[in-house]
Amino acid sequence: MPGLINEELLSQIGLSPEPRIELVTRRDIRKYSVATNQRQQKYLDGDEAPPLFHMALFWDVMEQNRTSPDGVALDNWLPKFPLKRAMAGSLKLEYYQTVLPDQTLSAHRTLSDMYEKQGSSGPLIFYVVTTEVRDKAGEPVLTEIATRILR
Amino acid sequence: MGRLNHIAEGELLPEIRHTTDTVGQFLYNAALWNAHRIHFDYPYATEVEGYPGLVVAGPLMGDWLAQCVEEWLGEDGRMVQFEYSNRRAAFVGDVLLCTGKISAVDKASRTATITLELLNESGEVLTPGRAVVQFTE
Numbered sequence: 044m045p046g047l048i049n050e051e052l053l054s055q056i057g058l059s060p061e062p063r064i065e066l067v068t069r070r071d072i073r074k075y076s077v078a079t080n081q082r083q084q085k086y087l088d089g090d091e092a093p094p095l096f097h098m099a100l101f102w103d104v105m106e107q108n109r110t111s112p113d114g115v116a117l118d119n120w121l122p123k124f125p126l127k128r129a130m131a132g133s134l135k136l137e138y139y140q141t142v143l144p145d146q147t148l149s150a151h152r153t154l155s156d157m158y159e160k161q162g163s164s165g166p167l168i169f170y171v172v173t174t175e176v177r178d179k180a181g182e183p184v185l186t187e188i189a190t191r192i193l194r
Numbered sequence: 195m196g197r198l199n200h201i202a203e204g205e206l207l208p209e210i211r212h213t214t215d216t217v218g219q220f221l222y223n224a225a226l227w228n229a230h231r232i233h234f235d236y237p238y239a240t241e242v243e244g245y246p247g248l249v250v251a252g253p254l255m256g257d258w259l260a261q262c263v264e265e266w267l268g269e270d271g272r273m274v275q276f277e278y279s280n281r282r283a284a285f286v287g288d289v290l291l292c293t294g295k296i297s298a299v300d301k302a303s304r305t306a307t308i309t310l311e312l313l314n315e316s317g318e319v320l321t322p323g324r325a326v327v328q329f330t331e
Contacts, residue, residue, distance in 0.1 A: 134278055
């Protein structure tokens with residue numbers, strides 16, 4: 044079923060919303076650490092954030108009336124894709140510094156690619172979001188390349 | 195370079211076993227603010243999406259791979275690269291095993307590359323991954 048991604052959608056590659064700015068709190072680190080079964084005390088105490096904590100920090104806090112029937116709410120800066128059901132994808136990360144409580148971090152996101160493939164149960168859309176996380180001084184904290192899948 | 199002198203290609207990292215349950219899924223998805231029904235709404239997951247049970251969150255499985263590296267590394271260095279891919283789903287009730295193996299050591303850059311796998315009880319690789327760690331001098 045080729046042709047799900049038309050020229051109009053393709054033209055959205057490069058789209059980049061305003062940076063998201065969030066404060067890292069010890070409590071949020073602790074909640075994330077407990078939820079992920081961390082065993083290192085520095086994480087459980089919130090002294091330092093685990094390597095994937097930024098996912099929770101920058102996950103969009105979406106209003107309930109903006110979720111689709113499956114409960115998913117794609118970031119509202121993304122274009123409307125013709126497939127709606129989200130599946131887990133993949134992640135690539137480069138780390139430059141450790142995330143600590145009381146830091147103010149910004150996430151600079153770009154829709155960097157999209158393509159389609161035929162899966163075993165139908166067509167799939169892959170879209171790629173590149174996120175650069177920086178500290179208050181503008182120094183890089185990490186770079187994330189997330190490939191997300193819609194079916 | 196103490197720790198780096200004592201590791202070699204082929205070395206296995208200590209395995210970590212994770213049990214999966216509904217409370218864990220609730221806490222993880224609440225921490226993210228993720229309302230995807232496949233993680234907490236059993237009738238929806240099974241009847242609408244056709245899964246055999248509640249789906250374990252993919253990024254959580256990625257996190258468990260990162261923990262495998264971090265616990266082995268301790269305070270001897272830091273993870274500088276990490277990647278994973280959710281290839282197959284896991285379902286609440288599954289017991290998952292994180293494994294890691296050193297696939298390369300580069301003493302010049304003080305780095306080691308680790309190949310990671312998250313397996314289910316049938317031995318299927320659900321989430322392959324890779325990490326690069328850099329040891330402190």
